[in-house]
Amino acid sequence: MKVSLENVSYAYSEAPVLGGDAGNTGDTGDQGISLDLREGETTVVIGPSGSGKSTLLRLLAGLLHPRTGAVRFDGRDMVGVPTEKRDVGVVFQSYALFPHLTVRQNIAFGLTTARYRRQGHTPAEVDRRVAETAALLALEALLDRRPTELSGGEQQRVAVARALAPRPALLLFDEPLSALDARLRRTVRADLSRLLASLGTTVLYVTHDQEEALLLADHLVVLNRGQIVQQGPPLDLYRRPADPFVATFLGEANLLPVSRQGGRFVTALGTLPATLHVPEGKPLLLVRPEDLVVDPGGVRAGVAESRGLGPYDRVVLRLPGGPDLLAHLPPGTAPEAGAILGIALRPGAGHLL
Amino acid sequence: MRIPPRRIARQTGIAWTAATALALVAPILITIWGAFSHSEFYGQRSEGAPVQGTADLFRYVLGIWGEALLHSAALVAAVVPLALLLGAPAAYAFRRRPFPGARWLESAALAPLALPGIALAVALIETAGGAPRFLLLVAGHLAYTVPLVLKTVGNALSGFDPALESAAKALGAPPVETTRRIVLPLLVPSLVLAALLVFAVSWGEFNVSFLLATPLLQTFPAALYSTYTTNSFPVAAAATIVFLLPVVPALLAIQALGGEEFHRGLPA
Numbered sequence: 001m002k003v004s005l006e007n008v009s010y011a012y013s014e015a016p017v018l019g020g021d022a023g024n025t026g027d028t029g030d031q032g033i034s035l036d037l038r039e040g041e042t043t044v045v046i047g048p049s050g051s052g053k054s055t056l057l058r059l060l061a062g063l064l065h066p067r068t069g070a071v072r073f074d075g076r077d078m079v080g081v082p083t084e085k086r087d088v089g090v091v092f093q094s095y096a097l098f099p100h101l102t103v104r105q106n107i108a109f110g111l112t113t114a115r116y117r118r119q120g121h122t123p124a125e126v127d128r129r130v131a132e133t134a135a136l137l138a139l140e141a142l143l144d145r146r147p148t149e150l151s152g153g154e155q156q157r158v159a160v161a162r163a164l165a166p167r168p169a170l171l172l173f174d175e176p177l178s179a180l181d182a183r184l185r186r187t188v189r190a191d192l193s194r195l196l197a198s199l200g201t202t203v204l205y206v207t208h209d210q211e212e213a214l215l216l217a218d219h220l221v222v223l224n225r226g227q228i229v230q231q232g233p234p235l236d237l238y239r240r241p242a243d244p245f246v247a248t249f250l251g252e253a254n255l256l257p258v259s260r261q262g263g264r265f266v267t268a269l270g271t272l273p274a275t276l277h278v279p280e281g282k283p284l285l286l287v288r289p290e291d292l293v294v295d296p297g298g299v300r301a302g303v304a305e306s307r308g309l310g311p312y313d314r315v316v317l318r319l320p321g322g323p324d325l326l327a328h329l330p331p332g333t334a335p336e337a338g339a340i341l342g343i344a345l346r347p348g349a350g351h352l353l
Numbered sequence: 354m355r356i357p358p359r360r361i362a363r364q365t366g367i368a369w370t371a372a373t374a375l376a377l378v379a380p381i382l383i384t385i386w387g388a389f390s391h392s393e394f395y396g397q398r399s400e401g402a403p404v405q406g407t408a409d410l411f412r413y414v415l416g417i418w419g420e421a422l423l424h425s426a427a428l429v430a431a432v433v434p435l436a437l438l439l440g441a442p443a444a445y446a447f448r449r450r451p452f453p454g455a456r457w458l459e460s461a462a463l464a465p466l467a468l469p470g471i472a473l474a475v476a477l478i479e480t481a482g483g484a485p486r487f488l489l490l491v492a493g494h495l496a497y498t499v500p501l502v503l504k505t506v507g508n509a510l511s512g513f514d515p516a517l518e519s520a521a522k523a524l525g526a527p528p529v530e531t532t533r534r535i536v537l538p539l540l541v542p543s544l545v546l547a548a549l550l551v552f553a554v555s556w557g558e559f560n561v562s563f564l565l566a567t568p569l570l571q572t573f574p575a576a577l578y579s580t581y582t583t584n585s586f587p588v589a590a591a592a593t594i595v596f597l598l599p600v601v602p603a604l605l606a607i608q609a610l611g612g613e614e615f616h617r618g619l620p621a
Contacts, residue, residue, distance in 0.1 A: 063522070082527075084523075086523075088523060089523065092516045092519070092520060096516035098517060099513070099539070100539055113525035113530060114525060114530055115525025166525065
C-alpha cells in the first residue's frame with residue numbers, strides 16, 4: 001500500500017506537536033509534514049522524545065486525527081476514517097497484550113473482529129492463520145499460555161504476531177524494543193530485520209535508538225521538534241548528515257570548526273583536501289570516531305583517556321589548542337593515557353556541514 | 354534481656370490489629386449471644402400467645418418483619434443494577450475521556466458519602482416529594498452507592514493499559530466490540546466487587562431509609578429500629594441475625610475476591 005502524509009500538522013490542546021511551529025523556532029510557520037512511505041519498504045522515523053514521532057504513527061493508525069493536511073492510503077484520504085476501518089497493524093511500546101486471553105486468542109483476535117467477519121473467514125481459516133503466524137515467530141509452544149506467563153521477549157513476539165496475523169497492508173511499530181534489555185534487544189532486532197525483509201509489507205517503525213534505525217531502515221527519517229530534519233538511505237544520513245543535530249543523533253561525532261586561511265580551509269586536523277566542497281557560513285567538519293587513524297606523520301595529539309571496549313579501543317585525544325577528539329581505534333592498538341601519538345583523518349572520510 | 358525495638362513494634366502491630374478486629378466483631382458476637390442464650394420466655398405476642406424457644410423466636414421475628422425484609426430485598430434488587438449502570442459508564446468517562454474539570458467532578462461525586470442522611474432525605478422530599486416513596490428510597494440509596502461504583506471501577510480502569518483498547522481497534526474491533534470483548538471482561542472483578550459493596554451498603558442503610566419510610570413502606574434496618582425500641586433485646590438480636598444472614602456471604606465473597614487470578618480478568 002502506498003501511504004503518504006501531505007502537509008499534516010497536529011496540536012495537543014493548542015500546543016503544536018507535529019508540523020506547524022512545534023519547535024517554536026519561528027521559521028517553520030504553519031508548515032505541516034509531508035512524507036511518503038514507499039510500498040513494501042521499512043521507513044524508520046527516529047527522533048528524541050517529544051519530537052512527534054509517536055504522534056506521526058498514531059495519525060497513520062487513526063488513533064489521532066490531524067489538525068490540517070491529509071493522510072492518504074493508496075490515494076484515498078483517510079482523515080475521519082476510524083482505526084478499526086483502516087488496514088493497519090500496530091505493535092505498541094507496551095505490547096498491549098490482552099491479559100485475559102491466551103496467546104492463541106490474542107493472535108486470533110484480529111481474525112475474528114468485525115473487520116474480518118465482513119471478509120467471511122471460516123473458523124478453520126482462522127486456526128490455520130494463527131498456526132502459520134505462530135510458526136513464523138516461533139510461538140507454537142506458547143499458544144495456551146497467558147501473556148503474564150511470558151518473558152519480555154516472548155511478549156514482544158506475541159505482539160508482533162497479533163499485529164501480523166490479519167496481514168495488514170501497513171504495519172506500524174511504536175518503539176517495540178524499548179522495554180527489552182540491551183542483550184535481548186540485539187537478537188530481537190536481528191530477527192525483526194529478517195522478518196520485515198521477508199514480509200514485503202509497508203512498514204513504519206518509530207524508535208529513538210540509532211542502531212535499531214540503521215539496521216532496520218530502508219528509508220530513514222529524522223524528526224526533531226515536530227519537523228522532518230533529513231531523510232534518505234540510513235548510511236547516507238550517518239555519513240552525510242545535514243546538520244549537527246542529525247550528526248550527533250545518529251552516532252558519536254566530532255565536530256571541528258573550519259577556518260579560512262588564504263585560499264585554504266584548515267581544521268585542527270590540518271588542511272582540508274581541495275576536492276571537498278566547503279559550504280558557506282561557519283562550516284563544521286564531521287569526523288566519526290572510526291574515521292581517525294594512527295599516522296606517525298599526522299597531527300600530534302596527547303592521549304587523555306584510553307580504554308579497550310572489546311570490538312574497538314575508545315580513546316580521547318587532546319589536540320594542542322584544539323578540541324578533544326573521540327577516536328575508535330582497532331582493538332589492542334591504543335596507547336596508554338599520557339602517551340603522544342600522530343593522528344590523521346582516514347583518506348576519503350570526513351564530511352563538511 | 355533487651356527486646357529488640359523491631360520486635361516490640363511488630364508485636365504492638367499485631368495487638369493493635371487484633372484489638373481493631375475485636376472492636377469490629379464484638380457487637381455482632383454480643384448480638385448472637387443475645388439471641389440464643391436467654392431464658393425460655395422471650396415475650397408476649399400482641400394476640401396473647403407467648404414466644405417460647407429459639408425456633409419460635411425466629412418464627413415470631415419473621416412474622417412481624419417479613420414484609421420489611423421483602424421491601425429491603427426489592428430495594429437492593431433495584432439499587433444494585435442501577436448503581437452499576439450509572440456508575441460504571443461514568444467511571445469510564447472520567448478515566449478514559451477526560452474533559453475539563455473531570456477530576457473535580459469525580460471528587461465531587463464522592464461528596465454524598467459524607468452527607469448526613471437527614472440532609473439527603475429532606476432534599477429528596479423537597480425536590481421530589483410527590484414521587485412514589487419507593488423511587489425516593491432508590492434515589493437516596495443511589496446517592497450513597499454510585500460513588501462506591503465510581504471508585505472501584507475507576508481504580509480498575511486506572512490499573513489497565515489504555516493501549517489495550519487502541520490495540521483492539523487497530524485489530525478491527527469497533528467501540529462496542531472493544532467494550533464487549535476487552536473492557537468488560539477486564540472490569541468484571543471490579544464490577545462484582547462494586548455490586549457486593551453496593552449490596553452491603555444498601556442492605557444496611559438506615560438513615561435515609563428510616564427518614565423516608567412510611568408506615569406501609571419500611572426497610573428492614575428501619576424496622577429494626579422500632580424492634581430495638583419496643584421489643585426485648587433477644588427479639589431485636591434475633592432480628593439482627595436474620596438481617597445479617599445475606600450480608601455474611603457477601604462479605605465472604607468480597608474477601609475471596611482478593612485473589613490475584615480473579616483480578617487478571619476473566620477468560621473469554
